[in-house]
Amino acid sequence: MTETGMRVAAAAGVTVLAWASAFVAIRAVGPAFGAGALALGRLAVGGAALTLAVLASRSWVRPTAREWLLMVVCGVSWFAVYNVALNAAEERLDAGTAAMLVNVGPILIALSAGVVLREGFPRPLLTGAGIGFAGAVLIGFATSGDGPAGAGGPVGALLCLLAAATWTIGVLAQKPVLRRLPAVQVTQVACVVGAVVTLPWAGDLADGLGTASGPEIAGMVYLGLVPTALAFGTWAYALSRTDAGQLGVTTYLVPTLVVLMAWPVLGELPPPLALLGGVLALTGVALSRYRGRTARESRVAAGGVPGPGGDRGPR
Secondary structure, eight states: OOHHHHHHHHHHHHHHHHHHHHHHHHHHHHHHHOHHHHHHHHHHHHHHHHHHHHHHHTOOOOOOHHHHHHHHHHIIIIIIIHHHHHHHHTTTSOHHHHHHHHTTHHHHHHHHHHHHSOOOOOHHHHHHHHHHHHHHHHHHHHHOOSOTTSOOSHHHHHHHHHHHHHHHHHHHHHHHHTTTSOHHHHHHHHHHHHHHHTGGGHHHHHHHHHHSOHHHHHHHHHHIIIIIIIHHHHHHHHHTTSOHHHHHHGGGHHHHHHHHHHHHHHOOOOOHHHHHHHHHHHHHHHHHTOOOOOHHHHHHHTTOOOOTTOOOOOO
């Protein structure tokens, strides 16, 4: 693996771990704020941290009109609507089930990127996506229940699917912008846009801050700093250097991690079926990232001579 490949893998790993922790944190602190207020608080904290990062980096690149539009689309869909929908879903579903349902997103991303971004449909990607999704389904069955509010069911499931759809829209809008603009800048603009869109819940956030405990407020700040500012930044960095479809499939690890994190924090014990689902998810991710030998490597292994300039490696 090249140095760039190692950095992309590390960035994807940070993203997956942080996003998994977000599902647990949302369930833990969500009732103190409400879906919209928690989204606003999280995005306000994340937007402030990212703004400081942009100022410190001094790497601002002036966006074109098209790039501004795409960043706004990303901010409205992935940062605003996604967060409100996910928060509302976790009022009705447990963290593991919500994570499994939201993780139909990588399938939508891979399929949409194959058409919209012309990334194609490599066989390992499709195979890995199928196996990974099967693992996510097993985790969902193993951890499904009536939810923390006793109101699990079709509404929570539909909210998770809405979150998955807006996640896909956000990635497709974000990918072209990252070809020219710095990852931290793109993330900062989208996060600030999301915070502006969720301003109608400012009153609810003020009420929540007045009644929430110290740990609950700390949980909201954590959501803004780590799963938002840090993880969305590392995601953008990785997305700027790899295919959207391949990167999206790595998030199949999230449901497995959510179950393992929820065990000590929320008292949810992962049943054997969830562990089997985790193994399948890991297998799917490994397969999805396999590209096989390049044409050049095959010729060298067969004793042939590489063509002029060699062959193009991984993107």
